Each structure stands twice: as structure tokens, then as C-alpha cells.
Amino acid sequence: MLRVAFATSLFATALPAQQVPIGPDVVTPDGRAADSVLAAAATGGFAGVVYIRRGGTVLLRRGYGLANRAKQIAFGPGTVVQIGSNTKDFTKVAVLQLAGAGKLRLSDSLGAFFANVPADKRGITVRHLLDHTAGFPLGIGGDYEPVSKSAFIARAMATPLNSAPGTTEKYSNTGYALLAAIIEARSGQTYDEYLQSHLFTPLGMRHTGLLLPKFRADDLAHGVEAGKEQPTMLERPHAADGSHWNLRGNGGLLSTVDDMVAFYDALFGTEQLLPRAVRQDAFPDGPVVLAGSDMIDFFVYDREPMDGLVMVLASNVAEQPAPRVHRALLPLYSKVAMGGPGPRLAPNAPAVTLPDSPAGRAAKEWLQTMMHADSVTIGRFLSERMAPSDDKRPLGERVAQALSRRGRLVDLVPVRFEEKSPAQIVVHCRTGEGDPATLTFDIEAAAPFRILGVRMMIGD
Numbered sequence: 001m002l003r004v005a006f007a008t009s010l011f012a013t014a015l016p017a018q019q020v021p022i023g024p025d026v027v028t029p030d031g032r033a034a035d036s037v038l039a040a041a042a043t044g045g046f047a048g049v050v051y052i053r054r055g056g057t058v059l060l061r062r063g064y065g066l067a068n069r070a071k072q073i074a075f076g077p078g079t080v081v082q083i084g085s086n087t088k089d090f091t092k093v094a095v096l097q098l099a100g101a102g103k104l105r106l107s108d109s110l111g112a113f114f115a116n117v118p119a120d121k122r123g124i125t126v127r128h129l130l131d132h133t134a135g136f137p138l139g140i141g142g143d144y145e146p147v148s149k150s151a152f153i154a155r156a157m158a159t160p161l162n163s164a165p166g167t168t169e170k171y172s173n174t175g176y177a178l179l180a181a182i183i184e185a186r187s188g189q190t191y192d193e194y195l196q197s198h199l200f201t202p203l204g205m206r207h208t209g210l211l212l213p214k215f216r217a218d219d220l221a222h223g224v225e226a227g228k229e230q231p232t233m234l235e236r237p238h239a240a241d242g243s244h245w246n247l248r249g250n251g252g253l254l255s256t257v258d259d260m261v262a263f264y265d266a267l268f269g270t271e272q273l274l275p276r277a278v279r280q281d282a283f284p285d286g287p288v289v290l291a292g293s294d295m296i297d298f299f300v301y302d303r304e305p306m307d308g309l310v311m312v313l314a315s316n317v318a319e320q321p322a323p324r325v326h327r328a329l330l331p332l333y334s335k336v337a338m339g340g341p342g343p344r345l346a347p348n349a350p351a352v353t354l355p356d357s358p359a360g361r362a363a364k365e366w367l368q369t370m371m372h373a374d375s376v377t378i379g380r381f382l383s384e385r386m387a388p389s390d391d392k393r394p395l396g397e398r399v400a401q402a403l404s405r406r407g408r409l410v411d412l413v414p415v416r417f418e419e420k421s422p423a424q425i426v427v428h429c430r431t432g433e434g435d436p437a438t439l440t441f442d443i444e445a446a447a448p449f450r451i452l453g454v455r456m457m458i459g460d
Contacts, residue, residue, distance in 0.1 A: 025077065031060035033332050038064050041325050047224070048298075048315035048322055049075050051257045054333055055308040061257070067221040067316065069229050080207060080220045080254050081314035082233060083299045084292025087253045088176050089263075090195050092130055092282055093273050094183050097198060099126075100278065103186040106130070113182050118157055123165040126182065129175040130282070135161035136174040138440060138455050143247040143294075144237040149181055152245035162420060171438075171457060173250040180249025191249060192242040202272065203262050208255040210234070210242055215254065223296035225318040226400035230296060251292065257312050264290075264301055264310075291323065295405065295456065298322035307334045318405070351413045358449040359425035360417070363441045366451060367427075371412055375399050387450040412437055 027035045034052055038060075047065025051058070063075030098104050104112070106127040111117045121134075128134040140159050141147060147155070156174055163170065180191045187194045192212055200208050207213055210233060223230040233254055238244060243252035266272045267283060274282075290301045296318040302311040311329065315322035354360040362385070369381045379399045416428040423445045429437045442452040 025063070026058050026061040028057070028059050030054070030057075034060050034329050035062065037328050037332070038062070038325065041320065041328070044320060045317055046315060046320040046325055047075055047317050048221075048313060048325070049077055049079055049081065049257050050314075050325070050329075051077070051261060051310075051312040052329070052333065053261075053310045059333075065317070068218065069222065069224065071218065073218060075221065075316075077258065078207075078219070078256055079314075080215055080256055081299060081316070082221070082223070082292075082294065082297040083253055083255050083260065083314075084251050084294055084297065085173075086260070086290055086292040086299055086301065087249070087251050088292075089267075089283075089290060090199055090253070091176050091179050091183070091191075091249045093199060093267065094187075094194055095126065095130060095179055096274055096278055096282060098183065098186050100275070104182065110178075113185050114153055114157070116157065120161055121157060121165070125165070126179070128165050129172075129179050129182075131169065132171050132175060133166050133169050134172065134175045135163040135165050135168065135170070136172040136178075137162055138171060138457065139173045139246060141246040143251070144244060145246055146237060146239070147245045149184075149245055152177060153181060173246070176250035177245055177248050181245075183249070190241045199263070199273065200259075203259075203266050205255070205259040205262055208253065208259045208263075210238065210253055213254075220254065221297070221314070221316045223294070223316045223318065225296045226397075226403070228397070228400075251294070257314060260299075260301060261310065261312055264303065268303065293321070300326050302326065302330070304334050309333050350415065352415055352417065354414055354417055354425075354427065355419060357419065357422070357425075359419060359423065359441060359443045362443050362449055362451050363414075363417075363425050363427050363439070366441065366454065367412055367414065367429075367439075370402055370405070375403060378402050385450055387444060387452045389453070412439070 031052060034050070038046070038050055042064040047067065049063040050060060052060040061077050063077060063079060065075055067073050067075045067079045095104070099106055104126060106125065108126050109117075110121055110124050124134045136156065137159065140155055156178060159174070162168070183191055183194055189197065192209055196209060196212050199205070207215070215234065217232070217234070220232040220234065222232055233252055242248055267274070267279060268285075271279075273279070286305065288303050292299045296316070298313075298315045298321040300311075300313045300322045302309070311326065311333070313322040313326050315325065354364045365381070365385065369378055373381070379395055382395060382398055382402070412429040412431060414427045414429050418426045420426060423443045425441050425443070427439045427441065429439065431437055438457045440455040444450050444452060
């Protein structure tokens with residue numbers, strides 16, 4: 001898996017900006033092995049914060065490397081990090097709370113919440129959105145595109161489905177943004193306000209959200225890709241009341257390791273957020289890895305009940321992602337889970353030949369270029385084979401990013417593909433480390449069949 005009373009507006013009562021209390025590092029004798037692995041990773045470029053608990057005892061809680069290179073601010077346990085798609089876990093809990101309060105039913109269709117739902121989407125239910133079986137694509141626009149709620153909903157309703165509702169599970173940020181709109185419609189609060197009043201404040205999570213915590217800029221980690229420091233979520237474009245709508249409900253939130261531990265401890269260990277029977281249906285007991293990323297910042301929550309193990313990692317250097325470090329740490333403390341986040345693929349899973357079609361040829365050329373070509377060839381490919389976009393960065397910077405991602409993806413090899421239409425192909429790959437990766441290529445409908453965009457997801 002990836003993944004009641006209603007308070008009035010919190011904007012008027014939000015606390016002033018204040019420093020996150022960091023507290024001391026924790027490295028017990030049983031945590032020294034992990035500390036050694038992490039110190040070595042830090043010399044190789046890893047930067048982030050790691051929390052390890054076993055049998056109720058915190059073995060390690062410590063930061064490594066720099067959270068802010070420009071100001072030389074070190075990572076610490078209190079550093080505020082991006083949690084990416086772990087935001088979806090908040091959305092799922094919020095929807096289930098509203099269902100428990102009688103504000104909606106999981107069997108309600110989109111027509112219960114939105115006007116003018118087209119025929120192909122009238123069968124989509126709240127449960128389909130939660131389970132990624134609604135048929136919506138991964139996304140329908142850029143994360144920071146200034147799209148209003150009404151414009152986003154209209155765009156979603158006009159977007160062709162990839163599959164009939166309820167027939168196929170396909171990860172969708174679009175579906176979770178629609179859930180955020182449903183939360184707002186049935187709670188009378190903005191998405192951020194609902195989470196603050198019903199999840200974060202009851203659990204003492206004072207350093208989670210986007211705008212309402214009023215974070216201090218120096219407490220936030222900056223992502224780093226190809227040696228260049230990236231803007232934080234607060235420096236990215238956003239609406240006055242939270243993330244823009246392509247991102248709302250599915251990503252974009254900030255937190256600390258301690259806050260996220262508090263959330264998952266309450267979710268899996270108490271009934272403070274949800275009754276146990278409801279929680280088990282959505283977040284089953286047993287081992288689970290819940291991870292999020294924008295391909296630069298990574299967040300991983302790993303729960304291994306049979307080992308009594310909880311491990312949480314956040315990283316901000318694209319070339320040294322938290323999942324890679326997680327795989328190195330797991331054998332130190334878990335006899336059961338040795339595979340790391342997400343399902344694993346055999347390193348020798350057979351490759352497939354992509355189809356001799358405009359979309360298939362474009363995808364093949366992209367893979368060959370991005371995985372194996374030199375910087376000059378990559379630059380030519382980006383200039384000639386990629387359609388013009390809103391990305392106005394210098395070509396050299398885009399080439400550097402492509403080379404950086406090559407190091408993380410480690411030889412993508414296609415093992416399965418789906419031609420959704422003449423202008424779209426989804427290519428399922430394995431990496432050299434055995435991780436699954438899914439690339440969705442959108443292609444021009446006519447010659448020269450340039451690539452309009454490539455959406456990438458690591459894991460299933």
C-alpha cells in the first residue's frame with residue numbers, strides 16, 4: 001500500500017513562527033551500527049534524518065549532513081522535511097473520519113459531491129478514489145500550476161479514464177486531489193484546516209502542514225539535485241489556503257520525523273484517529289512501508305511488527321535517496337523484512353521490446369538516451385525530441401538533472417508496457433537494484449511525434 005465536531009477556521013488563531021525544538025541526538029549502543037552506516041553514507045553525499053525504534057526503545061534519532069547548504073545548517077531530528085505522498089495517508093484518514101461522522105459514505109458516487117459529472121465517471125465512488133481504482137491517470141497537470149478548485153474539478157471530469165471504474169488499480173494523484181475537494185465540501189473547512197483540527201492538533205503534531213504551522217525558513221530542508229539547492233515547498237507557488245489543486249490532498253505537506261512517528265503510532269496503535277476495525281480495512285496490520293518522493297526529497301516510514309521495528313527516514317539529496325539507505329539499514333535490525341520499500345523485481349527479469357509505433361519508438365529513444373548517452377547527446381535530445389514546455393531552465397541545467405537521475409535509477413530496463421492510445425504509452429521497468437519503476441510517456445498526435453511529457457514513479 002502506499003498508502004465528530006468541526007472546528008472553525010484556524011487561520012485567525014495560527015501560532016506565530018517559532019523554532020522547532022530539536023532535542024538531543026539519540027544513539028544507543030544498539031544504534032551504533034546504524035550510525036556507522038549512516039556516517040559512511042553521509043561522506044558519500046547522503047543528508048537527512050533517521051529514526052529507529054525497536055521494542056519500544058529508540059535506538060537512533062539523528063540528523064546527517066546539511067539541510068540547508070546555502071546557510072550551512074545541519075540536519076537534526078527537528079528539521080522540517082517534505083513527506084510527499086505520505087500526505088495521502090492524512091487524506092485517507094480524513095475521509096474515513098468524515099464517513100464515521102455520517103458526512104459521507106464510501107459508496108457515494110462523484111455525483112453526490114460535484115455537478116455535471118459525465119457519464120463515464122458517474123460510477124466512480126469514494127472508495128474507488130481511496131483505492132486508486134477510479135481509472136484516473138497519475139496526474140493532469142504540474143504540481144505548482146495555479147489551478148483553482150473549480151478549474152481542477154472541471155479538468156478532472158473532462159479527462160479520459162485509463163480504465164473503467166473499479167476494474168484496475170492504478171496509482172492516481174488526481175483521485176486524491178478529488179478526495180481533498182470532497183473533504184472540503186463535507187467538512188466546511190479547507191483541507192489544511194481539517195487536518196490541523198482533526199489530526200495534527202489532537203496528536204500534538206505542531207510541526208506538520210504547509211501554511212498553518214507558520215514554519216521558520218531556517219527549519220526547512222532544501223532538496224538538492226545535481227549539486228543545486230532547490231526551493232522549499234513554501235518557496236514554491238501555492239494558493240492562499242494551501243497547495244494548488246494538482247497537488248492538494250496527494251502531496252506537498254511538510255513535517256518532522258517526530259510528528260510523523262506520532263501520527264503513525266496513533267494510527268496503528270490506538271483508536272484516537274479511527275476505530276480499529278475501520279483502520280484495519282484501510283491500513284492493515286502487518287509489515288508496511290509507506291513512502292513519498294518528488295524524486296529529490298524522499299520520505300520512508302517502515303513498520304515491521306514481527307521485529308517490533310519502526311524506522312523512519314527522510315533525505316534531501318536526489319543522488320543519495322532515503323530508500324537506498326533504508327535497504328542498507330534494514331538487515332541490521334529486521335530478520336523478517338529485507339527487501340526495502342515497495343515490491344521487488346528479480347534483477348534478471350526479462351526485458352521486452354517496445355512496439356514499433358510512434359509512442360513506442362519515442363519511449364525507447366528516451367530510455368536509451370537518458371540511461372546511456374553523453375551530455376551532448378542528451379542536450380540534443382532535449383532540444384529536438386522534447387516538445388516545448390513551461391520548463392524555462394537553461395539547457396545545461398536540464399542536462400545535469402537528467403544525468404543526476406540516471407545515477408538514481410540505475411539502468412532502467414522495460415519489462416512490460418501498455419499502449420493506452422496512439423499518443424500515450426506506459427512502460428513498466430526494473431532498475432538495476434530490483435525496484436519497479438513506471439514511466440508514462442505522452443506523445444504528440446502527429447509527426448514529428450515529439451515527447452510532450454514523461455511522468456515517473458518509483459515503486460507500485
